[in-house]
Amino acid sequence: MIRRHDMLWVAIGLSALLCVSACVQAQSASRPEVTEWTWEVRPDQVDQKLPNVLLVGDSITRNYFPEVQQELKGRANVYLFAASTSLGDPRLDRQLKDFAALEGVTFNVVHFNNGMHGWAYSEKEYAASFPGYVATLRQIAVGAHLIWASTTPVKKASTPGPSNERIEARNAEALQVMTHESIAVDDQYGLMVRHPGFYMDDVHFKPEGSSLQGKQVVGAIEKYLK
Structure with a gap:
């Protein structure tokens, strides 16, 4: 009883x-923006003798991708997964795994940043999601060299974001994870904060700015190419 x-x-x-x-x-729970998108690019012809490089990011990454692709031509097969999906959103994990399954290749280097979206998530939520994000990248690219790119500054803040104050806070949280995980860092924030004349709008950069970014990305990647 x-x-x-x-x-x-x-x-x-x-x-x-x-x-x-x-x-x-x-x-x-997902907190979608007014416009949601994904952008996937793969080589026209994959050279089986070359290493595979994956860029993961958002529209900033998408804009410097052509420069990276051109600079690494003949040295690597370069792939792109860019999306508006941010850290904190459970869709990102599924999207990355679906992309990797679709491509079916072994990635030797992954250069990543998904920092210019997800302003509905707090910095605390962003930080809490980062270890899982890294774990997913390690899962889809077993044994790959990982390189984290810091989120770039904005010309003008908006509400609820982005703002340079929030970006700097998120970069600081991410850097702690990179240090703990022994992951290489590509300081794109430090690069672009020195070039305020390269903005195309409040967030994105003119072609010469994206080209400058791409060259630094290549410098970070090429040391890991065999």
Whole structure:
């Protein structure tokens, strides 16, 4: 026979479990932007003798991708996965795994940053999601050299974001993970903060700015090419 005292503790336990479940679901829920997109690019012809390089990022990455592709022509097969999906959004993990499964190649180097979106997520949520993001990259590119690119500064802040204050906070959180994981760093923030004349709008850069970024990306990648 179940006593009233026992039933009370069962009720409290169930209530606590439901509360925890609801909190986890809230933290892992997607918070889409007005416009959502993905952009995937692969080589026209894959040279099986060359190493495979993957750039992961957003529109900033998409803009310097052509420079990287051109600079590494004949030295690497260069792939791109760019998306508006940000850290904190559970879709990013699925999208990266689906992309890797579709390509079916072994990536030797992964250069990554998904920092210019997801401003509905707090810096705390962003930081909490970073270790899982790195784990997914290691899963889709087993044994690959990872290179993290810091998020670039913006010309003008907007609400709820981006702003350079928030970008710097996120870069600092990410850098702690990179240090702990012994992952190489490509300081794109430090590069572009020195070139305020290269903005095309409040966030993106003119072709000469993207070209400058691409050359630094290549410098970070080529030391790992065999």
